[in-house]
Amino acid sequence: MSRRWVRWMPAAAMPAIVAGVVLxxxxxxxxxxxxxxxxxxxxxxxxVASHPQPLSGTLEETAxxxxxxxxxxxxxxxxxxxxxxxxxxGLGQLVAFLTAPHTARVYLDGAGSQRVQLMDSLAERDVxxxxxxxxxxxxxxxxxxxYTVSNPLRPGAATGGLAPPSSKPVPGVAxxxxxxxxxxNQVPGSPVQTPAAIAADILKNLDxxxxxxxxxxxxxxxxxxxxxxxxxxTAATLVAKVTIAVDxxxxxxxxxxxxxxxQDKAAFEVGFSQLTLAAPAASMFTFTPxxxxxxxxxxxxxxxxxxGKTLDGGKAPVSVSGTGWAAILQAPAGTVPAxxxxxxxxxxxxxxVPGGHALSxxxxxxxxxxDGALYAGAVPLAALQQASAAR
Amino acid sequence: xxxxPAAGGTPGTAAIETHGLxxxxxxxxxxxxxxxxxxxxxxxxxxxPNGSGKTTTIRMLLGLANxxxxxxxxxxxxxxxxxxxxxxxxxxxVEGPAFYPYxxxxxNLHRLDAACPYAPTATRRVRVEEALDRVGLGAxxxxxxxxxxxxxxxxLGLANxLLRPRELMVLDEPTNGLDPQGTREVRKLIAxxxxxxxxxxxxxxxxxxxxxxxxxxxxxxxxxxxxxxTLEELRSAGxxxxxxxxxxxxxxxxxxxxxGLVPGTVEPVNDGAGPAAVTAxxxxxAVPAEDIVEALVGFGVRVRGFxxxxxxxxxxxxxxxGEGFDVAR
Amino acid sequence: MLAVLxxxxxxxAVAVRLTNGTRAGHGPVFLDRITGNGLFVVxxxxxxxxPLFLPLTVGVVSGDTIAGEAGQGTLRYLLAAPAGRARxxxxxxxxxxxxxxxxxxxxxxxxxxxxxxxxxxxxxPLLSGDLVDAWTAExxxxxxxxxxxxxxxxxxxxGLFISTLTDVxxxxxxxxxxxxxxxxxxxxxxxxxxxxxxxxxxxxxxxxDLLRQPVEWSSFGSNALLQVGYLAVFGALAYGRFTTxxxxx
Numbered sequence: 001m002s003r004r005w006v007r008w009m010p011a012a013a014m015p016a017i018v019a020g021v022v023l024x025x026x027x028x029x030x031x032x033x034x035x036x037x038x039x040x041x042x043x044x045x046x047x048v049a050s051h052p053q054p055l056s057g058t059l060e061e062t063a064x065x066x067x068x069x070x071x072x073x074x075x076x077x078x079x080x081x082x083x084x085x086x087x088x089x090g091l092g093q094l095v096a097f098l099t100a101p102h103t104a105r106v107y108l109d110g111a112g113s114q115r116v117q118l119m120d121s122l123a124e125r126d127v128x129x130x131x132x133x134x135x136x137x138x139x140x141x142x143x144x145x146x147y148t149v150s151n152p153l154r155p156g157a158a159t160g161g162l163a164p165p166s167s168k169p170v171p172g173v174a175x176x177x178x179x180x181x182x183x184x185n186q187v188p189g190s191p192v193q194t195p196a197a198i199a200a201d202i203l204k205n206l207d208x209x210x211x212x213x214x215x216x217x218x219x220x221x222x223x224x225x226x227x228x229x230x231x232x233x234t235a236a237t238l239v240a241k242v243t244i245a246v247d248x249x250x251x252x253x254x255x256x257x258x259x260x261x262x263q264d265k266a267a268f269e270v271g272f273s274q275l276t277l278a279a280p281a282a283s284m285f286t287f288t289p290x291x292x293x294x295x296x297x298x299x300x301x302x303x304x305x306x307x308g309k310t311l312d313g314g315k316a317p318v319s320v321s322g323t324g325w326a327a328i329l330q331a332p333a334g335t336v337p338a339x340x341x342x343x344x345x346x347x348x349x350x351x352x353v354p355g356g357h358a359l360s361x362x363x364x365x366x367x368x369x370x371d372g373a374l375y376a377g378a379v380p381l382a383a384l385q386q387a388s389a390a391r
Numbered sequence: 392x393x394x395x396p397a398a399g400g401t402p403g404t405a406a407i408e409t410h411g412l413x414x415x416x417x418x419x420x421x422x423x424x425x426x427x428x429x430x431x432x433x434x435x436x437x438x439x440p441n442g443s444g445k446t447t448t449i450r451m452l453l454g455l456a457n458x459x460x461x462x463x464x465x466x467x468x469x470x471x472x473x474x475x476x477x478x479x480x481x482x483x484x485v486e487g488p489a490f491y492p493y494x495x496x497x498x499n500l501h502r503l504d505a506a507c508p509y510a511p512t513a514t515r516r517v518r519v520e521e522a523l524d525r526v527g528l529g530a531x532x533x534x535x536x537x538x539x540x541x542x543x544x545x546x547l548g549l550a551n552x553l554l555r556p557r558e559l560m561v562l563d564e565p566t567n568g569l570d571p572q573g574t575r576e577v578r579k580l581i582a583x584x585x586x587x588x589x590x591x592x593x594x595x596x597x598x599x600x601x602x603x604x605x606x607x608x609x610x611x612x613x614x615x616x617x618x619x620x621t622l623e624e625l626r627s628a629g630x631x632x633x634x635x636x637x638x639x640x641x642x643x644x645x646x647x648x649x650x651g652l653v654p655g656t657v658e659p660v661n662d663g664a665g666p667a668a669v670t671a672x673x674x675x676x677a678v679p680a681e682d683i684v685e686a687l688v689g690f691g692v693r694v695r696g697f698x699x700x701x702x703x704x705x706x707x708x709x710x711x712x713g714e715g716f717d718v719a720r
Numbered sequence: 721m722l723a724v725l726x727x728x729x730x731x732x733a734v735a736v737r738l739t740n741g742t743r744a745g746h747g748p749v750f751l752d753r754i755t756g757n758g759l760f761v762v763x764x765x766x767x768x769x770x771p772l773f774l775p776l777t778v779g780v781v782s783g784d785t786i787a788g789e790a791g792q793g794t795l796r797y798l799l800a801a802p803a804g805r806a807r808x809x810x811x812x813x814x815x816x817x818x819x820x821x822x823x824x825x826x827x828x829x830x831x832x833x834x835x836x837x838x839x840x841x842x843x844x845p846l847l848s849g850d851l852v853d854a855w856t857a858e859x860x861x862x863x864x865x866x867x868x869x870x871x872x873x874x875x876x877x878x879g880l881f882i883s884t885l886t887d888v889x890x891x892x893x894x895x896x897x898x899x900x901x902x903x904x905x906x907x908x909x910x911x912x913x914x915x916x917x918x919x920x921x922x923x924x925x926x927x928x929d930l931l932r933q934p935v936e937w938s939s940f941g942s943n944a945l946l947q948v949g950y951l952a953v954f955g956a957l958a959y960g961r962f963t964t965x966x967x968x969x
Contacts, residue, residue, distance in 0.1 A: 018953060290849050508807065
């Protein structure tokens with residue numbers, strides 16, 4: 001009988017060994033890094049003063065906004081439909097973006113040339129920015145689109161982050177804390193932005209309404225980093241805390257984590273899982289559409305979202321009420337076409353509330369009134385309803 | 392190969408020895424407290440009705456099944472611990488032959504021989520042909536096994552057991568499915584193996600087969616070993632029977648009882664018109680047969696006939712295994 | 721089974737040839753690229769075969785390993801030979817691995833051959849939109865083949881273990897194939913995303929990462945680790961089960 005017991009030993013030990021290996025990996029990575037002691041203000045200054053680094057890395061973006069999760073089968077086809085531009089297709093992508101995690105490879109030469117490769121399953125969406133040209137390529141649809149931007153170092157043409165350029169810019173995207181439009185970290189037309197770009201947006205709007213402190217040092221993509229914690233002082237926002245991992249060596253933000261109130265898991269996080277601080281090969285930034293691809297030369301520049309935050313190609317000016325974390329974006333009546341709220345994808349997300357239809361997530365809220373006006377902000381629904389009623 | 396074939400043939404040593412060997416499936420004991428001893432060089436008949444635990448015992452001896460209690464040693468080494476050292480010296484036919492139906496008989500033997508890491512590759516071709524010839528399959532060796540009859544498969548199974556010189560052959564029901572001629576050939580084969588000094592362990596439910604070829608036998612019943620020894624020992628252990636033909640059946644029974652015998656039923660002969668037959672088991676230690684007649688006559692019993700029958704092996708077998716009999720242990 | 725697998729690329733190529741191609745975004749990935757470049761026949765076939773046909777054949781072969789011998793009765797003779805239980809298990813797994821290799825090779829070779837025959841071959845556009853020459857592309861395709869073989873080793877180990885549980889080969893085959901499908905279904909449910917990295921099928925289609933420019937190796941590494949983990953766990957389970965099992969067939 002003892003012999004039988006011995007024979008089962010490997011089977012009993014193997015899961016333990018596997019578990020050990022799996023657990024040992026992260027533990028090693030999280031070994032406390034020894035970095036020079038700095039105050040929160042010093043780290044903040046380090047981050048603000050940091051320059052775009054030449055790098056190649058892999059970004060992991062996850063969002064847990066408390067939205068209904070759709071099986072991959074249902075939304076997986078969305079990317080292949082993007083050629084057929086239309087609100088529904090764009091919204092399908094938005095849903096996929098809001099619910100599914102993403103992995104993207106980022107290549108920056110530090111001098112304004114950028115490439116983002118959003119790695120989908122069996123497909124890839126590329127944004128190649130070199131000089132005044134931005135190419136986007138969607139391998140599933142086999143389409144390439146060429147855009148022209150004004151200034152490589154001052155693109156000023158960054159999109160609202162999540163919406164792909166070919167589709168309609170989507171409300172809700174701009175509800176992350178207001179971002180500064182001009183930053184060399186921004187990748188124009190890219191669906192995924194670097195932590196540096198997002199952090200720059202947040203830090204440039206930093207005001208006394210935010211408590212800045214330092215958390216325990218972390219290691220992100222093998223780089224030791226400070227953990228800069230920004231906590232809104234106001235209770236009027238849904239944002240509980242924004243944590244920026246700042247590279248201890250060069251001040252580059254490596255990871256941005258947004259925590260929503262009443263939720264343990266990060267509502268939104270984008271950070272490097274792998275990072276090499278070296279200039280990528282120059283060939284990475286030259287793009288020639290492959291033979292067989294449908295090529296479009298876009299006469300329209302990349303959708304603007306700067307001083308006059310626009311929706312729908314600049315038809316409707318957006319105004320801001322409130323300040324800081326509790327700011328509410330308002331778009332006047334007619335911004336949202338009638339009937340759009342009943343498209344299948346939106347119908348799944350929106351719920352009828354007093355005063356219109358609302359998209360409530362753990363991090364931000366969008367209210368569409370019956371006349372097509374739109375209110376959005378990182379605030380509870382009641383604040384939006386109030387703003388709507390006050391008009 | 393470790394040791395020559397002669398090593399197993401040394402008299403006095405045991406080719407198979409078990410102590411308290413047992414196998415339980417749940418609460419049911421398939422084999423219970425088995426103390427088996429197969430002397431080296433013997434042709435050992437392993438008897439028992441179907442389901443008496445013979446095949447389970449063989450599986451444990453070959454390391455196919457794990458004993459739940461007790462120990463077993465084969466060719467002097469503990470099983471299943473020394474499995475790799477022992478099994479190359481053992482040829483086996485277990486519970487009917489089984490082969491890859493889409494391979495030829497020859498290819499099957501090549502495959503099985505290759506399965507053993509200790510089998511010399513260089514002589515494989517020669518050994519396979521020799522084994523095929525020995526069982527009379529030389530002509531059919533190129534045919535696919537699915538085209539074989541049961542008897543041919545049985546022969547191929549024997550050929551597999553004969554692939555190498557063995558010290559012990561374990562043959563489970565080797566004549567199953569064979570025609571009378573095949574049965575004779577198997578008997579001859581076993582005799583020639585025994586002549587070469589190989590210990591042969593034959594399990595069978597056919598008594599006649601065992602009686603003809605074996606030097607030793609053991610009898611299983613419901614998972615227990617009920618007898619073992621040389622055939623002569625088994626026969627003599629069988630109880631002799633005394634039969635008295637007399638009209639005075641009642642008186643004869645009384646006399647037999649007085650002599651310490653247990654008289655059986657009175658069976659009428661010739662429709663009860665003539666004398667009746669009174670039988671009694673005659674244990675070896677009981678009174679001599681001649682004293683019984685004297686006693687009967689002395690008591691005035693009219694003896695018309697008197698006989699003492701030494702038990703046949705068949706009687707013994709039925710006595711040991713058949714239902715309704717007390718098993719003498 | 722190898723012939724059936726080899727027929728997949730041939731069927732795809734002939735169908736595309738006869739219908740003059742399809743529009744982008746319809747049908748399986750890469751299908752629309754075939755008319756432009758014959759090498760995509762292989763990739764389309766692998767995309768089609770990896771989730772279903774290949775696991776099916778690997779499930780059949782690995783489920784048959786021990787249970788097939790047991791069902792046929794030859795297992796007792798192999799063990800009495802003596803083949804040695806651990807050795808038999810190793811040989812059987814090696815056989816499964818060799819079959820997996822042969823199966824993927826059948827798809828790759830047949831796909832390459834029919835692609836060269838029916839369609840032009842030239843520089844191949846990768847997922848990133850960059851072009852590489854045909855030789856580099858064929859190298860990438862071989863890498864993808866190696867990736868797929870690696871991907872299926874875990875399933876092979878699972879099949880081997882299931883095969884030691886029963887004497888009915890069909891049962892073991894069916895159970896293995898059902899597991900392969902169940903794993904993919906679970907992988908598609910976002911509610912179970914904590915489980916996804918642990919599913920043996922999680923990285924099956926990750927070979928696309930080898931078709932990016934530059935090659936993304938992380939999924940190859942993760943897949944290799946995962947498969948080795950499955951191999952170790954189910955190999956140990958199969959060993960524990962098989963070496964203590966009563967062979968009663």
